[in-house]
Amino acid sequence: MTSHQYGLILAGGRGTRFWPRSRRANAKQVLSLFGDRSLIQQTVDRLRPVLPPERIWILTNDYLRAEIVRQLPEVPQRQILAEPAQRNTAPAIGLAAQIIQSLDPEAVMGVFPADHVIAKPREYVRLIRPAFRAAQEGKIAVLGIQPRWPETGYGYIEFPKGIEAGSRVAIPVLRFREKPDEATAKRYLKSGNFSWNAGMFFWRTSVLLDALRRYLPKTASLLASLPAFGSKGFSAQLAKTFPLCENISIDYAVLERASNVVGFLTGDIGWNDVGSWNAVYELHKQDASRNAVRADALLKDSSGNYVDASGKLVVLLGVRDLVIVDTPDALLVADRNRAQQVGDMVKMLEQARREELL
């Protein structure tokens, strides 16, 4: 039975908030922000107890594919797919589901983001097994993260009252909720039956494709019109067809409308979506003055800084709460509390057509 389980890692994002380290061809998921392994390598490592690399599929883009192939020699190259265009998660997952289904009609697929951190992978993997089992039985299963603060930047999943975190028994999902305002987020946190939606879903490929035919018929029929995966005309036809698909997330297209959704609520698995340099800073080991340093550095009267540089000495004198990231062609010095806005700086570079820095 296990041999029909597949993992789909979504790795098409850019992660512009990690500029100047992140570039189109070197996005967040392939960066080694913690230790020596990149986030996508850590994702594959973490899934290994439930999914061997030969049953991992990866969806990325043309900029990143070569680097991902390089970083993951254990994943068969033909399973590392590049989307011809960015069309959000519904067409991407639909495409992968259709290909895998064509190769294994019994396939059950788990969807995993490529760029999250999970400090306690064993706790995490414990819940993946029952999620696959629920999917095997025809359900759509989701893995929700127990909220630790009233975050307004994530979507939420509403469960019935009185659920137990870490339980391996599938719980019916009542509703998916969009990013809340702060008061609502606080209510969610307090009520105890809401989880963060971290984008981890499980289903039979046949179930997902049925749902797409029902809720997103145009995209479903475009994908169905593709020649067989691996055949001569596949890539050329995909390049023409894929951009015509609807630009919509799987959450909106399917999950919020499907009725047979169940979920699992994690306990403390140390999940973090690593949304900015500030998150990287907070996840790093810090010295007595709360500096996190990934560089050859000399600090005096400086506190709360994140420093990331290689091949040079960084000297800080009397500075506080900065993010300093140095690369051969770009240097970022930012207020750490404004690290979320680094993406805006990248937009400015795009507007200025500084392609060499993107």
Added chain:
Amino acid sequence: MTSHQYGLILAGGRGTRFWPRSRRANAKQVLSLFGDRSLIQQTVDRLRPVLPPERIWILTNDYLRAEIVRQLPEVPQRQILAEPAQRNTAPAIGLAAQIIQSLDPEAVMGVFPADHVIAKPREYVRLIRPAFRAAQEGKIAVLGIQPRWPETGYGYIEFPKGIEAGSRVAIPVLRFREKPDEATAKRYLKSGNFSWNAGMFFWRTSVLLDALRRYLPKTASLLASLPAFGSKGFSAQLAKTFPLCENISIDYAVLERASNVVGFLTGDIGWNDVGSWNAVYELHKQDASRNAVRADALLKDSSGNYVDASGKLVVLLGVRDLVIVDTPDALLVADRNRAQQVGDMVKMLEQARREELL
């Protein structure tokens, strides 16, 4: 008569406060901190109306000599001397005086620091001519800078009451005063008859050598024992003899004790000794948010910063009053108001034996 006038540019300092741009082999005086010309090039340029390059002598050290030769092709190479050891200004000036005197017994010498900025060189040169003339007549002449604030970091020169700035008539110097405390500096500023001592002196080489024989006999006789300049044994003997000289400034050794000292008080010549990155910042053109940028840079919500980098883009986001200086092997990020302490960081690098960065 003019043809007996010589300039001696003292260029042996390190300027560690300009790290990471300043290094032993690339000290402050050879850096292009303003425009395309280095400070020593600007010094030679500024003197040109009174002293042609063929009558300029330069005292530096072994680390810097090659770069100075490269930057000043118009100055005869044999006039660019390297001290075998740092022994402060008295032995250095004595050595140059003795060499020049041996080549021209009628020589009159002006001493000029290599690393100052003078925004109004014409006003400055106006006073150099009468200073040379006073020296020609056997006096020791000094050029004092009218103080603009109660600086405690400079020595002062005391003139009689009621002197007139910018006058081309020599004024007797009453006393040299050491760096004052703040109350004293304020009194000096208010009294109107004190000037900053900027290290610009004029004398016949014979007068200076007489004074050294009188006030610093050991150094005088060590220097007198050297073989003829340009002879085969000169350099080898200098390397042995020079380190034996007293380590003392010309101010202490001669000026404070001599009786025949006269002075000239500059009006506003835009003098600045460029003591730190903060001084560089203040001398630079600033944008509407008071940033001074010598780099390809993109700034958002950032003010009062000095940025110096080449070959890369620097992005600032929400930061204030920083000095950011990037070089291929070192990056400095400092509170601009603590730029004076950059030299301490260099001392820490010396203690850590990071020779490659010094």
